[in-house]
Amino acid sequence: MESRTILIYSAELASAEYSASHPFKPVRAKLFMELLHRYYNLRGDRFSIKRPEPLDEEILYLFHSRPYIELLKKAGRGQFEPEMLRAGLGNDENPVFKGMFDLALTIAGGTHVGAMALVNGEAETVFDPISGLHHAKRDQASGFCYVNDVACAIADLARKGLRVASVDIDVHHGDGVQDAFYATDRVLTISLHESAATLFPGTGFETEIGVGAGKGYNVNLPFRAGTDDEIYLSAFEAVVPALLEWFRPDIVFAQIGADAHREDHLAHLNLTSNGYTQVVSRIKALSSRMLAMGGGGYNVYRTAALWAAAWSSLSGMQPEDKFTGLVGGMMYGPEAMVGSLEEAPFVLEGREKELCAAEAARVVRYIRETVFRIHGI
């Protein structure tokens, strides 16, 4: 059955940016919208758009410290203070600029609006392309993230008694979300990412499985640089479905960052559109209600195309190119960065393939022997 799907979107938010040269580009959401209109029939009562609204400030404090939020407010007024540097603010990664607090609050509000639409039964699936800022810490900005929209919204749902699982396929470890729920059994946190050996933020080892009541409720699947669709999907299948079936979440938060794609210039995995859409499709199939968040993806045209391809699994709608009648027939963006919804497969070969496969098998074995054993899976 076609499920009810909500897209969180506002043109103003999609035209925002940190600075002209900053790699985090909300315009990806606008490009994605153009592709949606091109490939899908968006009319009908099973699809609607909701605008992100600024988050109720009190929800911020379910995760962030008050002194940090005060600093963010000052920074958002364009004021700079030396102590901001200690909070990760005012560097190239997390610049201080006028309006940044409002921007962060609206992004976080979009995630929360989406989560509440699932809680209220307005939809089974929500996609918010400008969200999933999983690196922000309790009192520190990190990796382009000021406010951790994921942690704040999950914390609000958890206090309302809902069981929430977080599945993060962004190529970077979801460290801020891990920190938020590391000691609780109320939230199951799973992150699949490129190994800390080669990529920011340098955490997300398989040995980080939670503490105290949270032991066994935090799962990391780090992949060796170079890992392709085949290895990634088989590790996903060996770990994620069993965990979600055991935990039975009411709602799944899926950070579906597109930066594990092989054309992403900030990371080194080798996923193609085929692997990416299959993973999103599997998470969707395993979730009764799902909030998908756009996360990272620094090849803007490719990211928009990957989200548009994943939209089919998220919404149950079938893509159709109204202009040529051929799925994947459209070339998009400047000639140098052309993309389409479908891509040729890529298979890693030789010694690198062996090394990546062996590492994934080792990590899967570790998770089965620790986390699965704790829960009797």
Ligand SMILES: [Zn+2]
């Ligand atoms: Zn990322």
